[in-house]
Each structure stands twice: as C-alpha cells, then as structure tokens.
Amino acid sequence: MTQHNRAKSDVFQPSGQIQFGIFFQGVNSGTIWKAAESGSQTDFESFRRIAQTAERGLFAAFFLGEGLRLREHLGRPHALDVVGRPDAQTMLAALASVTKNIGLVATQNTTYNDPADLAHRLASLDLISGGRAAWNIVTTDNAWTGANFRRGGYLDHADRYKHAEAFVETAKRIWDSWETPAGPARRVLHEGQHYAVDVTPRLPRSAQYRPVLFQAGDSPEGRNFAARQADVIFSAHPKFDDALEFRKDLVERSVAAGRGANAVQIMPASEFILAATAEEAAEKKEWVRSLQIGPQQAVAYLEQFWGRELSAYDPDGPLPEIDPVVEETSETRGSGFHGAKARQLADQWRAEAKDKGLSIRQFVTSKTARIDATFTGSYTAVADHLAEYARTGAVDGFNISPWLVPTGLDDIVNHLVPELQERGVYPTEYRGSTLRENLGLETPVRTADAPSGAVRA
C-alpha cells in the first residue's frame, strides 16, 4: 500500500513519473481551423479519433470543457475562433463505449447545475464507464452567463467558492450514500443559502468509489478549495521553476487541510510543438502561431480591450494611438478577458510594443501564445526536459491542449511517449481499469452513518 502511505505523509514524495491528459476542445485561438488538416470540431469521429489516439498513448484522462454561453465580441458572437461544442457528459458517455481505460473528465459548473442532478449524472457516467469518470469543478457567477438559465445570475463573486464547496460536499455525500452495491441508500439533506437538497440517491458506488475531482482555480481561495476537496489540480504553472513553487505551495495547503502532502496531484495546462530536430520544431512553431493568430484575430484581440472597432488599423502596423472607450473589459469574451483596466493597459501595451518594435500581429501573438505553457523542441530534448519534472516531482503530469483536431496528439503519442518510456518516467501500461487506479489515487473511505440522520445545514 505504498500509495496509501505516500498520501498520508506530511512529506512530499515524487512518484518519479508523469502522465498526460488531453483537454479537448478549446473554443479559443489555440485550435487551428485554417489548415488543410483541420478536421470537424463537432463530428463524433473527431472525438473518437482523438480519444482513441490518447488511449493508445496511455493518457490518463480525456477532458471536455463546458459551454454555457457563446463568447461575444463587441456585442455579437465572436466569429474568428473555433466555437461550438457538445455537452461534456453526453459526449463522454458515448466515448465510454469506444474506449477502455482512459479517464473521462467533464467540466461542470457549480453555479448552473443542481447538486442532486449533477451528482446523479456524474455517478451515471462513472458507472457506465466502469469507474473512469471525473468532474472538473468550475465556478462562474456573472449574470451574462445566467441569461441562459432559469435561475439567472444569482450568485455574488465573493460567494462562489463557499457555494461551490457546499455543492461539492453535498455531491460527495450523495456518492457516499449506498451502504453496499445493493443498497440501501441513506437520505441526503442539505439546507444552504442558495439551494436545498433532499434526495435518496439512486446509484451505488462505482468501481473507483466515486468520480475523481479535478479543480482549476488559481487564486488563494481556489488553491485552498483544491487542497481541501480535489484529487487533481489543473494548474496554470507549467514552467519548471513556477511548477516547483506551485507544488511547494499546494503541499503546504494540503498538509494544513489535514490531507497529507501527496493528496493532491498537479497537472498544468500545456501545448507541445514537436519535431525530429530543434530546427524543424522551431519552423513548425512559426507555422502554428501564424495560424493561431491571423490578422483579423490580432485586431479583434485589441478591440476587446479597446471596446471599439479597430478594423481600420493595419495588423502589420503599430498599436492604435486612439484610446479605449471602456473602463474595464467585459466578461463576454471569457473569463481571461474580464476586468482589465483598459486605459492603463493600452498605455502599457503601446509602450511595450514600441520598445520591442512589434506590430499589432506580433504583439498579440506574443500576448496570446502560451509562452510558458508551450514545450517546443525535438522529441528527445523535450523528453529530457520532462524527465526533470518527473524526477523532482514538479508536476504529476500535463494536460495537453492539441492545436490541431483530430490529429494533434499523433506526434506526442508516436514519438514523445516512447522517449519518455525509455527514460522510465512514463507508464508502459495502464495500471488498472479505473481512473483512480491509473492516477495512483487513494480510494475514499465511506463515512459512518450520522447518528441522527444525515441532516447538516
């Protein structure tokens, strides 16, 4: 039971290995749709192809995002990037029938779902996939997104983690409710500020007990939430030194939360641009970047911060000299764009671009490229680099966003994975059939029946 001992220890012990997940599909400029090889973003065959490729490469997990409202640009749906995606759990249930081992991770919001309903659907996915389901917990709070939902925008920003935590704890009690695989279930009651739950859960525990929990928040509140509740954190710190720092921080938080130093795994978001040689990889990177940020996307990126049309400006010329017409950027383009101080930012960016001699297009490419998150190089050099992460325990793995659909993992699976396996830092087979086994996570212990019923406010 080495996993068990590792998890309970207050001293962090690296596993010596890394694993991969795939995040599909980004509705952003990261996914190239202009190349001849760019496939459909909605056909099931694209999903099947990429999930089966990932499984051939022994990936631990296949992630899907959740769409709640289409991103907008200057008051209309944003036209320049890939957009449109399926319901995460419906697609993952379908993929469960054409895969065997890979984990199936659904991003689902705590604000626009009901705990009893979401817990039931996640338990369904977990059972139907033989114990391979996970929930990537996210929170949203704006009224703009709420316009698509019965309850509207009811939640204050400050309350979202409090709300999310009560939600997650209720879900855990629902998954914990069946005494044996044949029942009976204990009733789950919750009376909270934002919702009430009174349910006798319908589903037993799965082969992995309950869905694995992923979480992506990066604020101090988000990190504490992950330290208390999550199994894996989907971090924003892939760069080696940052990753070590983040690990140290998270270990402190999870020890403080009483869960031990190894309880929460870390898988940062990342992008890989690989080739046989460093030169070829650098050339490929130029090509990828030129297709990710075209001239129209470069101008549109600035328009988002300026709050006005800038189509008269040459994408290959300097940044606009006119000032933004908005105080702050809005949430309509996605959370990454929300709340920047527009005027201040524009001054800063103009100075920076002038300093470095960058055109609009070059400047926006430098801002939007996942600079820290991109691993570029030859298969062997990148494998050597990743081996360092494994040896030091900087991360437990990487969540890869492919820039091409559906062939974007081929290079990684065909060339990088064997290099990593040769170095002894990547699995050579699936350890088991459940996601929890494959990630090396501890199995939860069922809580005792509460003496006076399960009522808890």
Added chain:
Amino acid sequence: MSNTNTPSAEGSQAGFLAIELDGAGWDGADISRAVLAAESAGFHAATFTDAPVPGRINALQRAAFAGPVTRSIALVPEVDTVYTEPFHVSTQLASLDYVSGGRAGWIVTADEAPAAAAAVGRSSVTGAALGQEAAASIEVSRRLWDSWEDDAVIRDVATGRYIDVDKLHYADFETPAGFAGAGYSVKGPAIIPRPLQGQLPVLAPASLLGEVQPDAVDAVLVSAPTPELLAAEVLDVRSRVGGSVAVIAELDVVLDSRGQAAASRETPFDGGRAAFAGTAAALTDFLESLLADADGVRLHPASLALDLDELGRLVLPGLRRRGVLRPVLQDGTFRDLLGLERPASRYASAAAGTGK
C-alpha cells in the same frame, strides 16, 4: 413547429416498433448487449426510461453510450422538463444527435413526484402546470436547435471567420403570460451547432396534450388500461392531433417463453399501461391489428432477457412477412424513420442575425 408532411400518408400498413430497454443494468456492457440485441432483432427504435428507480443510470447517458456501437436503431431517452435546466437539456439532446449520427429523439416527461421537487429544492409542480413546464422546455429546445443555421460554420480563411455571425440567432425565449411556475428566460444562441437532424423528433405522452400543442411535437405516446381499449384510444388521440403527428401505442408485453406460460411469469407491470400476455403468434396478430391504426408501438417487455429473444425470433419476422413494418433504415435518421422532412431553421429567412 409545424410539419407539412404526414408520417402516415403511406397508409397505416407500414408501422414501426420501439422497445423500452429498461432493465439493461448499469454496466456499459449490459447496455451494449441489450441495444445491439434490439437492433439485430429489427427494432426501429430503442427508448430509455428515466423514472427514478434505484440502480437506474441517467437515460440520456445510456442512449449516448449506445450511439457509437449501433448503426440503424433510433435512440430515444426520456428527459424531464420540470426540474431540469432547458438550456442543458437542449445541449444534451443535440449532443446525443451528434454521437448517434442523427438517430436521436426525445421523450418529453414532466415529473410530478414530490421527491423530484425536493431533490432540487423546489416546490412540487402538479396539474396543468406540468404541461406548461413541458411546453416551455420544448419551445426552448426547438429555438436553440434552430439558433445556428445549418451553414453557420463557414471556415472562411480569407476573412478569418470561422462562423458567419449573421447565421447565429438569439433564442430570446420568455415563459408566456399565465405561466404557473416561476417565469424564466433563455437568451441563446445554443452552445452547439444545429443538430444533424435540424430538429430532433419530440415525443410526448398524450397526458401532456392541452398545454402542449400538437404542433409542438412529432409523436404522441398513447396509453390505455387494457389491450382492448388501446386501439380506441389511438383513434381518439389521432382525431385530436391530426394526421401530421405520429401516434405511438404503449404496450407492456409478457410472452410464453422457454416453456413457461406468460400468465405464470412474474412481471414488473403496475397496471398503468395495457399489458399483453400470451404467445408470440397471438402478439403478432395483435400488433398487426394495432398497427392498422397506430404509426408505431412502443413495447415494454417484462424481461429483456426472455421477451426480447421471443420478439426477435418470432414476432418481428412474422410482422415483416405480413408487410406491416417499415424497413429498418441503414444510415438514416430518426426523422427519416418517422417520414419527417429535415426542416429549415425558423430563423433562416430572417434578414439579420444576432445583434441586429
């Protein structure tokens, strides 16, 4: 939406058969086995109940799991309209259409159990309000499924546009005046492009008609207390909904099987539906006469393991020989099976898209 064509125009001799796959267990392999057995037996559609029974996996996910492993059978889950978010329901059903290659449908349900209300902390909805909830949810889905026109994804490299924004539309749904529950609105557009079928076929129980207008649905599910009363009920509903809506009879079935008489077999039936008990030959005769009036029959077998075998070996081949079943469609959609055209988006002729 209104249908301009009539599913039953070819005459009532060519009907379709659906089978309820409840009882298929909670293991993915069980679900695959059951749906593949139903498909190879020649059923046109598989339905997935979502009534809250211990051990029963979410119906829509069972249907989605079945999508990639089947080729011709339509996959039709029940999805509640009262305690669900219409935006999620619409996205989930559109996604089911994609993973099944256009073979998805929706059996609209309106959960009246107080336990369903308590689970999500809402007050119980009863009576006419149930139908209002169903009608509103159907309308939200219909609008969202149309909110991307078919050719909205243009991938125009020259102008850098992935989509043509003029072909996306806000749904701007508002619950109508007189809505008994808490009113709500849904903005749109959908998060997913238009379903492969354009609009999924929507099936609703006859009990919801009234608040749910016939032209909001593509088929009505009809129940009666006994097999004898079922044909009359089918004719009655037919007269209420007109010729453009398919009428599907609901029938519990328990057959003589493996030397055991139907009458002596235990059944899970609760008396809410007409129940047929007898030999495969007698059921073949009964279905032949029922399909003279109904467009289709949804069978609820007492035991999938026993009755599906008898149905596939004896009943369906018998009905095929008598020419009363439509051919199974290879590479067809559920709409094709129902004889429905693929409709244009309601917004397609609008002069402008969102933001205008």
